[in-house]
Amino acid sequence: MVPVEILGVRQQQRDQEIVVLLLDSAADLAVPIVIGPREASAIAMAQAGLATPRPMTHDLLRDVLAAVGVELERVEIVALEGGIYFAELVLSGGARLDSRASDAIALAVRTGSPVLCSAEIVALAGVEIVDVQQREEMEKFRAFLDHVSPEDFSGPPGQ
Template sequence: MVPVEVLGVRQQQDQEIVVVLLDAAAELAVPIVIGAREASAIAMAQAGVTTPRPMTHDLLRDLLGAVGVDLDRVEIVALDGGIFFAELVLSTGVRLDSRASDAIALAVRTGSPVLCSAEVVASAGVEVVDLAQQREVEKFRDFLDHVQPEDFTTGGGPVEPSPDDTPP
């Protein structure tokens, strides 16, 4: 199991809603397709929004507190046929099967860590690309696409090596 950060909820271009988990060590993001209600529950909890009456995930949090049980962690344990499987690990040692979206919504409300199976990260993770780095790579590719041999000469002659370029 590897710790992941709940980056947030995003709507993709194809209108699917995903919650994005980040494995910073591997620089991989795991997008999990979720429903609109679960997305709203996660986003509201991350924003610190409270409702006049408790939502289902708030009720679960409050119920755990009322019986003196903590949510130790959430584990995303498997990916099968495009479905993510999660478990709630309670302070009593009890493990409960859960949908990944519900487990994440509860973890965000309780401040509990979210862990993900390394196999799930490896199979569902997508590489995180730094936008600034991506722009630099695009500039360099453009340069390579348009560079001519004569661009490496000045005034029609060869480029003089700098003192740093001369062999010792």
């Protein structure tokens, strides 16, 4: 298991799917998990610190856990089968509960609990993070290399 950061919720333009992105910063890979609009809203609202007038389902679950003295120690994304991600809630005391990945992530955001993902899932489903600024710098450097000649380096600087 590797720790991942919840980057946020995004809507993919090409197919209008909503995904939550989990970042494995050590590998510079993001795992996109397709989620529904309600779960996307629950995650985004919690990340933004927005409260609703009445508790949403994930708020209620957080409050129930607190009321019975149980903590969410961590969320683990444990399997990927047929495009479906499976998660487990790991509770204080050692109990493990099967969960949809989107619900587990929404609860983790509300409790401040860490999210871990199977290294195999990161390797299989992770996509490389490309920084736009890094890409532009790399393109400038490539253009420079395409047009540079050995003579450009002869003589004092600035000539």
